[in-house]
Each structure stands twice: as structure tokens, then as C-alpha cells.
Amino acid sequence: MSDFDPFASDAPLIVYFDIKSPYAFIAKDPTLALADELGIAIDWRPLTLDIPSYLGSARLNASGGVASSTRTPEQWSGVRYAYMDARRYGSAYGYTLRGTTKIWDTSLIHIAFAWVKREGDDQAQRRFLDAAYPAFWRRELDVEDPQVAHACIENTGVSARGFAAWAGHEGRAEHDAQQAAVFAAGVYGVPGYVVNGEFFFGREHLPAIGALLGGRSRREPLIDVGNPLPALDGLPGEGAHRVFADLRAQAAQGELEVLAALDFGCADSRRAAERLLELETGSGGRLRVTWLPHSSRPAKSFPEPDADGSRGDWHRYHRARYRLLDRRRYLGAGADTSADPEQPQSVEWAAQALLRLNARAPDQVGKRLLDLFARASQPSSQVAEFAALLDDDAGDWLGSAAAQAAQAEAAERLIEAGVSEAFGFAAGGAPFVGRQHLAALEWALR
16 A cells, blocks of 8 residues: 555556446446557556535435435435436446435445456456446445455456455455545546546546547647547447437437527636537538527635545535636636626626527527627626627617516526536437537537
């Protein structure tokens, strides 16, 4: 343990995972495919998440209802969206994801993986993950049962002789010490990737990670985030999630409709708008976007906790710090501030100007959208500058009660479509949060 470094390995890629994470599960296959394509080894490292410390806890009864819960409504909303999102991507790879009945302690199954890593080879590790992940998410694997851990080891072809004694002493001590070191270093979630000492959280970074491992200079702009999907001819037929099948069918028929939510005070929304505009322009009319303004909740900032701060406090601090780093590396140093809760008036006018264009000159929206972002980013912008992009009487309309009513109607329309954040969009009858999902539209259009 003395030489353990959360950010260093003999392998070119470190991957942190947790068997109980649905997002880590659906990242497994595309991560392995990337490693196979590049011919590189992966240093797989368990990260045993303490979910209740930052997301509350819940337990279901036999009928699937909530027997007990400490979660807030906001936490429940996030959990439900995460499961829905993971299921649809998992089904694209032919996997079943059933919601867990409780928050499992995966430390023992992770110690079993550490035994395989110690006693076996790369292929044994892959066999372990290929077997354990699908079985757990079908609710067929009790990861807290020592006999199950023993069987998982034996099924890889590695002998489990001596595992029980090791797991109860050296294995447990090594696991706990590494977990503490990893979390203290700021690695707080899975799937987590480390390339050249740099941490990336989420499978949406695989395009950039692949480019970096393939020789792309870190001084060059990163390839933007995008959730991987299988090749068009690799999508399982009966197992394919309806939304992806619908996206493909609509694109093929020239009827792919997207409802996009933009926050004119957010650099993430601007980058998403640029990408979606490129997709729409290059689609040959197969993709049509309706753009609506949305006021995002400001991202909270958390001060560094005291030495006796709770794990939840430290998790929120690490997450907020990482979010800032992620924006800077993808969007530039000027994109390091989130939307202010009291946004400048220029953001409000940009939102209203978009609605005016939708109503009076929809064919001009695509041409004017980035101009609206540019003006909104300048707090000194005046209403006349926005009115100049619109019609003759727009100056009187911007800021009026009618404009505010139009904003309320747009917000209601987004809520009905299930889009609660910007950047987000609805397509194929389903909501998507984050510009990483634009890769699904690119995939459908191919």
C-alpha cells in the first residue's frame, strides 16, 4: 500500500468502478472496446461508493414500494433520472438493469476482484467484470455474501484458496486504506478515468480519453464529451430501448424533432448550441430543432470543509471543484463561472428575444442564436441591441408582461417534455440532460 498512488499506474489507463453503479456498468463495454482498439492495458480499481453520505438512502419492500428513505425530493428526482438514463443506454448494449432494492455494500466483492487482480491476469479481471456486472443488475448476485465472492473468483479460473483469510485481514486493510487515499485525492465517483495523471469523471469523456491515449497533445483542444453507443448494425433488435430506435427511425424519415433548453447565462449551453446548430445544418433537413430559453439553477459552490468535515461535505466539495475543472478544460478559462442566481438583465432579454424570433421569424433563429449568446454574456448590453436583431416594435415588447408570460409558457412546455435543466433536450419522446447526449443524435443521423 505504501507505493499506491491514486493517479499513477504502470498501465496507461486507470479506471475506477463500483459494481453497484449503473453508469460504471454501462461504461464497461465501451471502455474495453477502446482499450482493445488501442491495444493498451487497463488498471481496474474498485471505488466503493458511500452513496448515503451524499445522496441519501432508501430501501424497497417486496412489492417494489419505498419502505424507508432519507432522500429529499431533489435527490429522488436525480436518482430516477439516472436509472432511466442508464437503462436506455444499457439496453443498447443488450443489458438488463433492474433497480436495486437497497444500497449495497460492495466492499467484499471489490476485495474479491482485488484477489483476482493479485492472483490472475488481465483476462481473469475481464471475466470477473463480465460476469459480475450483468448478474448484479439482474438481481442475481448477492455481493455481500462471502460464498458468492468465492464463486465469482473461481469462475474466472483463479483459485480462491486462501481468499477468505486474506479478505478478513490484509485484503480488507488494503481495500480500506486505498479507498481513503482515493477519496482524499478527489476521486469521488465512477466511472472514473485517469490518463497521464488527469482525472475524468464519466464515460462521456471516452472520446477525449481515446484521443489522448492515441497520441493527441494535451495542448490541443479536447474532443468534446459524448456518450458512446454501439455501431448502427450492433444495436440489439428486441433489446434496443425504444428511444434509440425512435431516433433512428425519425432520422431516416426526415422527421427527427428536438426540443432544446438553453440558458443564455451558461457556457455549457452555448457549446451545446454550437454543436446542435452544426448537426441541424448538416442534417439535410432530417433534424429540426425548436429552441426554448430555460433558467438553470445555479451550480452551488462549496468551501473546503474543516478537517472534521463529513464525507458528504467532502464529496460535495470534490464534485464542485471537479465541475469547475471540467468546464475550464472543455470550454476555456473564461467558462469557469456558473450562471448567477441573479442573472444580468442581458440574459433575460436574450431569453425573451429567442421567444420573439420563434414567434415572428423562426427561420432566423439559427442565424441569430449565437449572437444572442454573445450579447447575453455582456452585462452592459442594452435592450436596443437585442431589439436590433428582431422586428421594429421588439424594443417595447422585451421586458414587458407579455414577454414574461411567454417565458412562463416556454418553461411549462419544457416541464411537460420532462426537460428540467439546461442544457437539456427532448427527442424520441424522452428527455436528455447534458450535451454529452448530443452524440445520440449524431449516432441516429449516421
